[in-house]
Amino acid sequence: MVDITHKSNTLRIATAQATVKVGSKDTIEAIIAKKIPKGDVFEMAKTAGLFAAKRTSDMIPDCHPLPIEYTNVSYTINTLEIIIQMTVKTIYKTGVEVEAMHGVSVVALTMYDMLKPVDKNVEIQHIKLLDKKGGKSSYKDNGASYKAGVIVCSDSISAGHKEDKAGKAIIAKLEASDVLIQSYTIIPDEVDQIQHQVKQLQNEGNDLIIFTGGTGLSPRDVTPEAIAPLIERRIPGIEEAIRKYGQDRMPYAMLSRSIAGVIDQTLVLALPGSTNGARESMEAIFPHILHVFRILKGAKHIEK
Numbered sequence: 001m002v003d004i005t006h007k008s009n010t011l012r013i014a015t016a017q018a019t020v021k022v023g024s025k026d027t028i029e030a031i032i033a034k035k036i037p038k039g040d041v042f043e044m045a046k047t048a049g050l051f052a053a054k055r056t057s058d059m060i061p062d063c064h065p066l067p068i069e070y071t072n073v074s075y076t077i078n079t080l081e082i083i084i085q086m087t088v089k090t091i092y093k094t095g096v097e098v099e100a101m102h103g104v105s106v107v108a109l110t111m112y113d114m115l116k117p118v119d120k121n122v123e124i125q126h127i128k129l130l131d132k133k134g135g136k137s138s139y140k141d142n143g144a145s146y147k148a149g150v151i152v153c154s155d156s157i158s159a160g161h162k163e164d165k166a167g168k169a170i171i172a173k174l175e176a177s178d179v180l181i182q183s184y185t186i187i188p189d190e191v192d193q194i195q196h197q198v199k200q201l202q203n204e205g206n207d208l209i210i211f212t213g214g215t216g217l218s219p220r221d222v223t224p225e226a227i228a229p230l231i232e233r234r235i236p237g238i239e240e241a242i243r244k245y246g247q248d249r250m251p252y253a254m255l256s257r258s259i260a261g262v263i264d265q266t267l268v269l270a271l272p273g274s275t276n277g278a279r280e281s282m283e284a285i286f287p288h289i290l291h292v293f294r295i296l297k298g299a300k301h302i303e304k
Contacts, residue, residue, distance in 0.1 A: 001061075001062050004064060005118060006284065007093035007094065007095055007250075007283075008245060010090060010091065010092075010135060011134050011234060012095045012109075012132075012135060013134060013135075014097040014100040014101075014129065014133075014135035015130045015132075016085070016128065016130060017085050017126070017128055018104045018105060018107065018124060018125075018128075019081050019083050019084070019108075019125040019126045020081070020123070021081050021082075021125055022080050022247045023121025024119065027080075027115060027118060027122075028077060030118065031115075036115065036118060037112055037117060037118070041114050042075055042249070046115060047073075048101065049073050049104060049110070050197050053096075053102060054068045054071075056098055056099045060102065064094055066090055066099075067090055067091075067092060068088060068099065069089050069207060071086065072087045073085070073086050073090050074178045074297065075149070084111075085104070085130070086104040086107065095132055097129050105127055109124070112124055126140065132133065146180065146207040146290065147179070147182045147205060148174050148177050148180065148181055148209070149197070150164065150170050150174070150181065150183070150210050151167075151187060151201075151210070151211045151212070152164050152211075152213055152273075153188070153189045153211055153213035154188070155189055165185070166213065166272070166278035167184060167212050170210055170271065171184060173279070173286050174210075176288075179208065179290075183201065183206075185197060189213060189214040189220055189221065189222060192224070194214070194222070194223055198230050198263070202266045203241065206265050207270070208266070208282055209266060209269070211227065211270040211291070212270075214226075214270070215257045216255065217255060217257075224258075224259045224270055227268060230258070230268070233262050238260035238269070238289065242281045243255075244284075245263065245279065246272075246284070253277070253280075258270055258281065263294075267292055267293070
């Protein structure tokens with residue numbers, strides 16, 4: 001199966017459709033009157049479809065087991081056609097379009113099985129996905145118009161004793177989100193230098209300023225203390241998202257002191273200095289964090 005461990009839960013919705021065509025108007029009338037020998041066609045088929053949607057991963061090898069949190073089956077009769085629609089919802093890391101298509105297919109198959117003793121001309125037609133929402137396709141913010149500066153705060157890396165990997169992980173995610181990397185700097189974990197970088201990069205017109213390192217509990221970890229006095233508005237939701245994502249994967253993430261906020265129209269982030277910590281923090285918030293610039297732009301327009 002595809003690795004989805006890096007993804008975050010979002011609301012996922014999918015609607016699929018199938019058509020069952022019968023051979024005569026008498027069959028339609030018998031279905032409506034519940035006179036088919038095998039029972040109530042609509043209710044039996046609906047029940048089968050619900051079971052099918054919930055057990056899709058048992059049938060389709062690459063489908064992930066996931067919590068089905070809502071299903072709905074509806075029928076529309078159009079002359080000799082019965083149009084079936086199934087909607088499936090979940091809050092999870094991957095979508096439910098296959099679940100919806102599997103479910104609606106089984107609804108149609110069940111109807112076929114129940115109708116074949118009385119109608120030899122039943123056909124299943126046009127199984128298709130009508131709509132899906134959630135995941136990347138629903139969050140289209142991209143960084144094509146944004147510029148970023150990345151700063152690595154580390155005494156050992158700035159002294160040349162270690163190689164930077166966290167900063168490069170941040171840059172890789174920014175590039176994947178189409179954000180332009182305007183600068184990449186390695187500095188010691190010192191308050192004056194950190195504050196100087198914030199002011200300089202903001203003056204250079206960067207939309208994003210991202211620090212990595214200095215967010216731990218050591219007396220030398222001063223990045224949050226250096227940045228906090230400069231931030232005009234904290235955004236605690238970003239900090240919470242980073243921490244939750246990390247802690248779901250590694251319990252020590254609760255000890256990180258990541259910080260996020262804005263200075264005028266510039267978003268400033270301080271992320272953990274470990275490679276995994278930096279990478280996971282970026283996975284937790286990108287690319288959807290870029291929506292902040294739409295909000296900031298709107299707020300600036302209101303102020304004017």
